[in-house]
Amino acid sequence: MNHTESIGMSRRRLFAIAGLSAGATLLAPHKLFAEGVDSLSGNPEPASSQNILAIKPGANTSFASLKQIDAGLLNVGYAEAGPANGPVVVLLHGWPYDIYSFIDVTPLLAVAGYRVIVPYLRGYGTTRFLSSSTIRNAQQSVVAVDILALMDALKIQKAIFAGFDWGARTACIIAALWPERCKALVSVSGYLVSGLEAGKHPLPPTAEHDWWYQYYFATERGRAGYDKYRHAFAKFIWETASPKWNFDAATFDRSAAAFDNPDHVAIVIHNYRWRLSVAPGEPQYDELERRLAATPVISVPTITLEGDANGAPHPDPGSYRSKFSGKYAHRTITGGIGHNLPQEAPQAFAQTVMDVDGF
Numbered sequence: 001m002n003h004t005e006s007i008g009m010s011r012r013r014l015f016a017i018a019g020l021s022a023g024a025t026l027l028a029p030h031k032l033f034a035e036g037v038d039s040l041s042g043n044p045e046p047a048s049s050q051n052i053l054a055i056k057p058g059a060n061t062s063f064a065s066l067k068q069i070d071a072g073l074l075n076v077g078y079a080e081a082g083p084a085n086g087p088v089v090v091l092l093h094g095w096p097y098d099i100y101s102f103i104d105v106t107p108l109l110a111v112a113g114y115r116v117i118v119p120y121l122r123g124y125g126t127t128r129f130l131s132s133s134t135i136r137n138a139q140q141s142v143v144a145v146d147i148l149a150l151m152d153a154l155k156i157q158k159a160i161f162a163g164f165d166w167g168a169r170t171a172c173i174i175a176a177l178w179p180e181r182c183k184a185l186v187s188v189s190g191y192l193v194s195g196l197e198a199g200k201h202p203l204p205p206t207a208e209h210d211w212w213y214q215y216y217f218a219t220e221r222g223r224a225g226y227d228k229y230r231h232a233f234a235k236f237i238w239e240t241a242s243p244k245w246n247f248d249a250a251t252f253d254r255s256a257a258a259f260d261n262p263d264h265v266a267i268v269i270h271n272y273r274w275r276l277s278v279a280p281g282e283p284q285y286d287e288l289e290r291r292l293a294a295t296p297v298i299s300v301p302t303i304t305l306e307g308d309a310n311g312a313p314h315p316d317p318g319s320y321r322s323k324f325s326g327k328y329a330h331r332t333i334t335g336g337i338g339h340n341l342p343q344e345a346p347q348a349f350a351q352t353v354m355d356v357d358g359f
Contacts, residue, residue, distance in 0.1 A: 055104050055107075055108060055346055055347050057104055057343065057344060057345070057346055058104070058248075058251060059104055060103045060104050060106075060107060061103070061250070061254070062103075063079040063081070063099070063103070063106065063118070064081060065079060065080050065081060066078070066079055066126070067079075067080055068126060069150070069153050069154065070130065070153065071146070071149040071150040071152065071153035071154075072145065072146055072148075072149030072150070072152075072153075073122075073129060073130060073131070073134050073146070073149075074122055074127055074128065074129060074130060074146060074149070074150075075127065075128045075129075075130055076119050076120065076127050076146070076150050076153075077119070077120045077125050077126030077127045077128075078099070078117055078118055078119040078120065078150070079099050079102075079106060079116075079117075079118040080115070080116065080117055080118075081106050081107060081109075081110035081115075081116045082109065082110035082111075082113065082114050082115045082116045083110075083113060083114075083115060084115060085115070086113050086114045086115040087113070087114055087115065087160065087183070087357065088114070088115045088116075088117060088156050088158070088159040088160065089109055089114045089115070089116050089117070089159060089160045089161075089162060089353055090117045090118075090119070090147065090151070090156075090159045090160070090161050090162070090171075091105065091106070091116065091117070091118045091162050091163065091167070091342070092119070092121070092147070092161065092162070092163030092164075092166070092167025092168070092170050092171055093118075093120075093121065093124070093163065093164070093165070093166070093167045094163070094164050094165020094166040094167050094168070095165060095166050095268060095271070096230075096233070096234035096237050096238070096255075096259060096268075097164075097165065097255060097340055097343075098120060098124050098125055098255045098258035098259075099118045099119070099120055099125065099258070100251075100254050100255045100258075100343070101164070101255070101340055101342050101343045102116075102118050102342050102343070102346075103254075103343065103346075104342075104343070104346035104347075105342045105343075105346045105349050105350045105353075106118060108346060108347065108350035109350050109353060109354070112350075112354060114160075114353075117150075117154065117156070117159070119147065119150055120258060120261075121143060121146070121166065121167070121170075121267075122138065122142075122143065122146055122263070122267055123136070123138065123261055123263045123264045123266070123267025123268065124258045124259070124261055124264060124267075125257075125258040125261060126261075127261070128261075128262075128263075129263060135282060136263050136266035136267055136270060137270060137274075137281065137282050137285075138267045138268070138270045138271035138274065139270075139271070139274045139281040139282070139285060139289065140169055140170075140173060140193070140194075140274075140289070140292065141173065141281075141285045141288035141289055141292060142281075142282070142285055143166065143169075143170045143173075144170050144173040144174050144177070144178075144288075145285070145288075147170060147174060148174065148178065148181065151181065157181070158180070158181055158182070158183050159181070159182065159183060160182075160183050160184045160185070160186070160353060160356065160357055161174055161175065161182055161184075161185050161186070162185070162186035162187075162342075162349070162352075162353050163186075163187065163188065164187075164188035164189065164339070164340065164341055164342060165188070165189075165312075165339065166271070168187040168188050168189060168190075168192050169192040169193065171185055171186075171187055172185070172187055172191055172192055172193050172298060173193055173292060175298045175299075175300050175302070176193060176292070176296040176297070176298050177288065177291060177292070177296065179298075179299055179300050182300050183300065183301075183357070184300055184301040184302065184356040184357055184359060185298065185300050185301070185302040185303075185356070186302070186303050186304075186305065186349070186352050186353050186356055187302065187303075187304050187305070188304070188305045188306065188307075188339075188341045188342075189304070189305075189306060189310070189314040189315065190304040190306070190314075190315055190317060190319075190320040190323075190330075191295075191298070191304075191315075191320035191323040191324070193292050193295055193296070193323075194275075194292075194293075194295070195289070195292060195293025195294075195295070196274075196275070196277050196289070196293065197293060198293075199275050199276055199277065200276075200277060207313065210312075210313040211313060213233075213237070213272070214272045214275065214276065215276075217268070217269050217272040217273060218272070218273055218276055218278050222269070223265065223269045226265055226268065226269065227265045230259045230260075230264070230265065231256045231259065234252075234255075234256060234259060235252055235256075237312075238252065238340070240311050240312075241310070241311045241312040241338055241339035241340065242307075242309070242310075242311060242337075242338025242339050242340050242344060243309060243311045243338060244309045244336030244337075244338060245336070245337075245338050245340065245344050251343075295323065297322075297323055297324070297325045298323060298324050298325070298326070299324075299325045299326045300326055301326050301327040301328070301356055301359035302324045302326060302327070302328050302329075302356065303328070303329050303330070303331060303352050303355065303356045303359075304317060304320070304324075304328075304329075304330045304331070305330075305331050305332075305333060305341055305348075305349070305352060306330070306331075306332050306333070306341075307332075307333050307337030307338050307339065307341050307344065307345070308332055308333065308334045308335070308336065308337055309336045309337055309338050310337070310338050310339050310341075311338055311339060312338075312339040314339075317330045317332075326359075327359040331348075331352065333345045333348045
């Protein structure tokens with residue numbers, strides 16, 4: 001980091017201290033993650049000298065600004081925070097989660113000077129299809145196309161992308177296929193791009209067991225069951241994917257409201273059926289899927305993250321190192337952190353976004 005960058009980060013930290021002390025519970029600075037390894041050099045990644053102060057998870061319960069905008073096939077609901085002229089960070093949620101996964105990350109980044117955009121994906125929250133005739137498609141490439149359309153509608157040329165679960169996959173796809181739109185990447189559980197052929201190969205029994213809901217959703221019973229019990233289903237996934245996260249009812253209920261979207265069940269079911277090749281995609285996305293099936297290397301600066309108590313299926317970090325050709329580091333977040341990493345460890349997630357921006 002040069003002198004200019006160091007001053008900028010110091011100012012961001014001061015803004016964070018001033019902005020957050022009035023509205024949230026702050027804790028003393030502490031080590032946010034296990035010592036990482038800079039995989040380019042093989043040497044330990046130095047700890048940032050500009051660590052943000054920790055915020056107690058759950059300190060925030062609402063977004064200051066929720067907006068709607070027509071973008072591509074959708075009217076997208078999204079939260080926005082931070083200065084309009086700040087460097088843009090797009091935060092992307094997964095299933096069965098929503099924008100509240102970033103409820104504590106967002107103000108940390110906003111007061112550090114970033115313009116933060118947190119959209120509801122298709123089928124979640126206040127995002128709606130503009131036409132009733134649009135196919136409720138959730139193949140991997142279409143979600144990335146949605147986010148690019150949102151950026152175009154907001155006149156954002158380039159952004160840092162950070163996400164987990166579906167959101168990490170979407171961020172990886174944008175970084176791989178449209179690197180000119182991606183300044184840097186933070187991806188929980190690493191490289192999540194895949195092709196349909198890979199999904200056709202059977203896994204060992206324990207791994208197949210981990211994906212039980214994917215096979216359940218492939219049946220009509222599974223679709224009907226998810227529709228009838230969507231809140232209970234989501235809560236069960238939260239508990240198994242983050243076994244050490246003691247979230248309360250209010251925290252879950254804030255996110256569960258997003259699953260009442262009229263297209264939610266159709267989108268979730270199509271996503272998992274498409275992965276198993278039991279539901280088709282749309283032909284206009286065939287070329288994108290062909291490119292993704294080749295698992296293209298990501299060249300933008302990247303930090304991958306993993307929680308030390310992630311109960312959801314996830315690859316070993318060593319298995320995807322070769323998929324990142326630019327400046328890269330991996331960090332394991334300790335302390336019983338599960339699958340919903342940004343909500344369980346918001347200060348570590350926000351710090352990682354700031355750090356990758358300085359790569």
